Amino acid sequence: MLTVESLAKSYESTAGSPRRSLARRLGGRGSGAQEDPAAPQARVFAVDGIDFEVHDGELFTLLGPSGCGKTTTLRSVAGLERPTAGRVRLGERVLFDADKGVNLRANRRGFGMVFQSYAIWPHMSVFKNVSFPLDVMPRIKRPDRREIEERVQQALEVIELGGYASRPATKLSGGQQQRLALARALVTRPELMLLDEPLSNLDAKLRESMRFELKRLQRELSLTAVYVTHDQSEALVMSNRIAVMNEGRIEQIGKPREIYTRPATRFVAEFIGTSNFIEADVLEVQGNDVVVETSQGRLVAANCPRKPAPGEKVLLSIRPESVDVSEKPHTDGTNTWSGKVRNRAFLGDAIDHITEVGDLKVRSRSNPSVSLAPGTEVHLAIAPEKVALVPVD
Numbered sequence: 132m133l134t135v136e137s138l139a140k141s142y143e144s145t146a147g148s149p150r151r152s153l154a155r156r157l158g159g160r161g162s163g164a165q166e167d168p169a170a171p172q173a174r175v176f177a178v179d180g181i182d183f184e185v186h187d188g189e190l191f192t193l194l195g196p197s198g199c200g201k202t203t204t205l206r207s208v209a210g211l212e213r214p215t216a217g218r219v220r221l222g223e224r225v226l227f228d229a230d231k232g233v234n235l236r237a238n239r240r241g242f243g244m245v246f247q248s249y250a251i252w253p254h255m256s257v258f259k260n261v262s263f264p265l266d267v268m269p270r271i272k273r274p275d276r277r278e279i280e281e282r283v284q285q286a287l288e289v290i291e292l293g294g295y296a297s298r299p300a301t302k303l304s305g306g307q308q309q310r311l312a313l314a315r316a317l318v319t320r321p322e323l324m325l326l327d328e329p330l331s332n333l334d335a336k337l338r339e340s341m342r343f344e345l346k347r348l349q350r351e352l353s354l355t356a357v358y359v360t361h362d363q364s365e366a367l368v369m370s371n372r373i374a375v376m377n378e379g380r381i382e383q384i385g386k387p388r389e390i391y392t393r394p395a396t397r398f399v400a401e402f403i404g405t406s407n408f409i410e411a412d413v414l415e416v417q418g419n420d421v422v423v424e425t426s427q428g429r430l431v432a433a434n435c436p437r438k439p440a441p442g443e444k445v446l447l448s449i450r451p452e453s454v455d456v457s458e459k460p461h462t463d464g465t466n467t468w469s470g471k472v473r474n475r476a477f478l479g480d481a482i483d484h485i486t487e488v489g490d491l492k493v494r495s496r497s498n499p500s501v502s503l504a505p506g507t508e509v510h511l512a513i514a515p516e517k518v519a520l521v522p523v524d
């Protein structure tokens with residue numbers, strides 16, 4: 132539905148910019164920018180040549196740390212930012228094309244938006260804030276009064292403000308106002324919704340419940356959305372697919388499970404969840420299985436989507452919950468190690484142990500009933516399909 136190709140956005144850099152690493156020399160990536168040859172590092176790429184497609188009915192998330200270019204990407208799609216290079220299409224409709232000089236105005240793109248700095252209409256009630264986008268629709272498109280009321284009520288229920296319809300919008304807390312902005316975007320059921328951290332101002336508990344509600348509504352109404360967040364668990368819960376961004380580029384696009392279990396780069400593995408990283412050399416490839424040599428002996432990685440060559444150096448990414456720790460030896464000898472517990476940390480719903488295996492420190496996560504004191508001799512086992520290979524940076 133939405134296609135973004137080679138999108139780049141650069142800004143004039145100011146001296147001492149903390150993002151100097153993004154400064155590109157003349158002729159570097161993100162081409163298309165009119166650079167000044169006298170000042171080869173004068174521009175900083177907030178978005179540095181990214182491509183992605185959002186399918187019909189999909190919630191597609193841009194996930195990445197602060198400053199990686201998520202908002203800039205979203206604003207470029209919305210038409211609020213003029214990209215330096217690239218193309219943006221909605222189906223066959225060209226919204227932006229840097230080469231052809233096409234740049235459709237934001238209000239002609241017809242998207243529903245919630246931005247990081249949301250705005251509510253202070254002189255209107257909660258109900259009116261939400262119904263307004265419907266009230267101002269041209270007569271032939273406008274739903275009848277009853278439907279408007281139903282839709283507004285439904286949107287207010289989703290954001291858990293069902294009982295607040297008649298309250299003046301200014302008499303809401305910051306988090307409530309943010310939810311109101313979200314309801315206002317939901318109510319028009321636009322072709323595409325652009326949501327920039329729409330739950331960021333809410334407390335942990337409300338955020339959690341709204342993730343599910345928002346996801347349910349999006350699925351029920353088959354809404355298509357580009358969702359921006361820096362919160363990995365939010366992205367995992369809500370998304371059909373996730374694009375992980377780092378310094379203006381996309382490192383990986385995939386379903387939540389793929390991103391989590393098969394991170395394509397070290398950055399992705401580190402940004403999402405916790406991982407053990409272990410250096411290894413590839414010994415042999417047997418079908419989809421890869422046998423590697425670590426400092427503590429051989430391990431097998433099963434179902435690898437990428438086939439490395441024998442002799443290649445790789446990084447193994449192993450999630451703590453994929454490491455089974457036990458005082459008894461494991462019966463199946465594949466991917467087993469012995470070591471000594473060095474540390475343990477109680478996390479409430481889980482317990483982590485750090486076990487020393489030769490020169491490696493391996494973190495495992497278990498049910499809190501498995502509590503092993505530091506110094507205990509233990510056995511570790513890692514299921515081969517839980518070992519992901521990541522290219523060495």
Ligand SMILES: Nc1ncnc2c1ncn2[C@@H]1O[C@H](COP(=O)(O)OP(=O)(O)OP(=O)(O)O)[C@@H](O)[C@H]1O
Nearest residue numbers: 142143150177196197198199200201202203204361
């Ligand atoms: N108008 C501007 N002028 C100069 N630099 C800018 C401008 N807007 C954004 N940037 C820079 O571009 C980079 C990307 O910013 P962006 O707002 O897209 O990040 P983000 O991923 O949305 O971060 P956050 O999670 O903190 O909202 C940042 O380094 C930012 O400082």
Ligand SMILES: [Mg+2]
Nearest residue numbers: 201202203247
């Ligand atoms: Mg942002």
